[in-house]
Amino acid sequence: MQPDSSTGLNGKGQDLKIVSLISIGQHPASGRARRAEQDGRAVELGMTLAASSSTQNLTVLHAGDSQQAALRSYAGMGLESVRVLQLRESADAVKTLSEYLHKHAPDIILTGVRAESGESSGMMPYLLGESLGWPVVSRIADIVSIKEGVAEILQALPRGQRRALTVRLPFIASVDNAAPEPRQSAFGPANRAFMEQQQCHSEPDTARNGWSIVSARKRPKRLKIVKAKTAADRFKAATAKPQGAGGKIMKNQPAAEQAQAIFDLLLEEGVLR
């Protein structure tokens, strides 16, 4: 879907500035470095948005090692350059990234939901949101339009459902697998793209120092016993994502009551103490 291009503007009358964050992916079968699937989608979405605005203002940004060959597979999508904040392996990417983003103040930051390698905690968008003080929209499938500083977004829900959201710029969005597939990476442009290296101040990730890393073990899966009568039921049971039991939907209650319910739940789950 082409976003509404009548206003590639951010409401301040300036051109939209978009940053797509990319990481080094990892192929599930071979373990080889590659273009990460979700980050590729973040670049794709960024490119589509940039193409529909008057000036192409997309920065594709990586914090890490500019020599990584996998970065070129993003460039092969047709990028002239990839900006790399040169970091040592032990460094904390979040700090460096948020400093950079704070300074350059883009309107939209697109990331994957979680990285395919490294810690792969999926925390990056939230940590960035926290440090920039911006809203985070998780798992988006598309950005439909941007008008006067407000973006209309489709968020991906399980089983192909979508939720329409409007979000004021600037914001951070993580891009779901439901977003359009990234375009093919071509060898020629990939090979010729400029790796725009920026030396920057980095701090070691102190939290990680204390961790010991072991390879994952497969946990035994609980067998799901399906008592379905019809084929449709069986299909549903096989494809449905588990939905949390309990919970309630509050739509018409006053906002204070809704907020209280969320607060209580967070207390109950021990998220807030």
Place this chain on the structure above:
Amino acid sequence: MVFEWLHPVLIATALLLAAIGAVRRVNLWRAGQAESVDFVAGLIAMPGRYLHDLHDIVERDKYMSKTHAATGGGFVLSLAMIVLVHLLGLESQILAWALLVSLTLMFVGAVFVFKRRLNPPSRLSKGPWMRLPKSLLAFSGAFFILTLPMAGVLPEGFLSSSTGGWILTAVLTVFIAMGLSEMLLGMTWGGPMKHAFAGALHLAFHRRPERFGGGRSTGLKPVALDQRVLGVQKPEDFKWNQLLGFDACVQCGKCEAVCPAFAAGQPLNPKKLIQDMVVGMAGGSDADYAGSPYPGKEIGQANGGPLLTITEGLIDPQTLWSCTTCRACVEECPMMIEHVDAIVDMRRFLTMEKGSTPNKGAEVLDNLIATDNPNGHAPNSRTNWAADQNLPLLSDVKETDVIFWVSDGAFDMRSQRILRAFVKLLKAANVDFAVLGAEELDSGDVARRLGDDATFQSLAKRNIATLSQYKFKRIVTTDPHAYHCLRNEYADFAEGIADDLFDNIEVLHHTTFLNQLVQAGKLKLNPYKGGTVTYHDPCYLGRYNGEYEAPRELLRSLGIEIAEMERSGFRSRCCGGGGGAPITDIPGERRIADMRMEDVQTTGAELIAVGCQQCTAMLEGVVEPRPQVKDIAEILIESLVEPLAKELH
């Protein structure tokens, strides 16, 4: 007397204009990229190439070869003598008589051209080509009469002595002008006779001179990966002698008649493709093209120029992606034009610069890059098929007689049956063999045909590096595509890794190797007990590697009398599985595999013997009822006299 100088002036003018046209035409070719050619050797070899190689192909159509020899030979001789007699005014009765004879020869030839053109088959182009026989007749007839006085048959001055003579002369002059403009101007200014001029030079400066004298040159040329633009974007990106080759086309449509994609109604016609290349090189539109279109596409919409991107306006990318790279067109082309090279060159641009490989293309290429196999399977699952086979691994044994190159059939359950059958035969014949196991990577065939030469080169170099670690005498594979890559394409990349690796080893297809074993008595076979059998020649075994005989000899050694299809041997019709065509999957009106199955059915065969896992998959994809499809290795094990266990050791 006005006519004394009129005809010489006409001839001289025509020659001069032809020369100017020639310079302009040569400049069109020179716009292409540099390619080193041995000019002198080429020119010296040219007549021989014309008389043997080209004529051997024309000879497949006896009518046309005789016609062409008479017309073409007559014309060349006549032209030389016309210059002597009519332009330079050499007075010799003998020469004049010789000229009369050669003009007669040409005239007779032209009559046959005329006859063929009365009801031309659809593969022939019409338009100016319909005019050609008349021009040939006009040229030879008019000069014949003009020469009569010099031969002493008619009195000297006959043509200007009377009113009748004057009228005759005027008429003759019109015919001469018509003949000269077709034969001389047309030759260099783009008429049908262009094929003679460009064709002669094309034979001399052919990009694959190895093809002459019965040789074979089928491996694609490597791309230099550090170029400004990878692949061919605009006509000027072709090598200059490729451009020259396009100009040599006679629009005979032999290629069109055999093209499986054309027959299937996919938007490809190799003849039109070559003509579009000419349009691109010279600039303009295809409106003047008078042959069959790309199926489903109108003529007159395409525009191009030497500096314009071909796939934006001149050729629809779908046309390029329809090709199965079966080489049937190249094999039939009397002008020895290289369609497949051109198509892959343009695909290279689409894949490596534009990133627009259609359908599953991008996914397959990504998988090849990330997992070294087209379906994205875990690399170490490559040996799973052989878990029960107890195959020696080269990483253990280090040295062997035969490397069995398993290829990607390892991941496919149907192909695994072929692999097992072949292993059983190897064991029965006591062959000292080993496999590379997980060290083996995809051969790169599909990546290369899809235009991704970067990935192909990476796979090739890594495979070569693996091979170079071991000592062995031959590589044998059941996959003709891997066979072609290993045998004809890898040597270009061995430099610096294992320089003379490919000089010291043999690469064989399993049918060739099995045939050697059978002929040497290493495999004992019972006679085949079954119905009629036909054999389908895989393109990459037959046309690409010239192996037509071994599979047939193997079948004969089982006592099978092969019920040959009309299109077999070098004329075999593709199964539709080559060139990445099943991956790009360009829609047509019919499926190529269905058409091949119809070929099979006309023989009444109950079993199709094949020598390729891809052909097997394509032919088995045809809906039943249909004959059974089996690889020759599978047919052999059914008849194998199993050696006693103790004989094995």
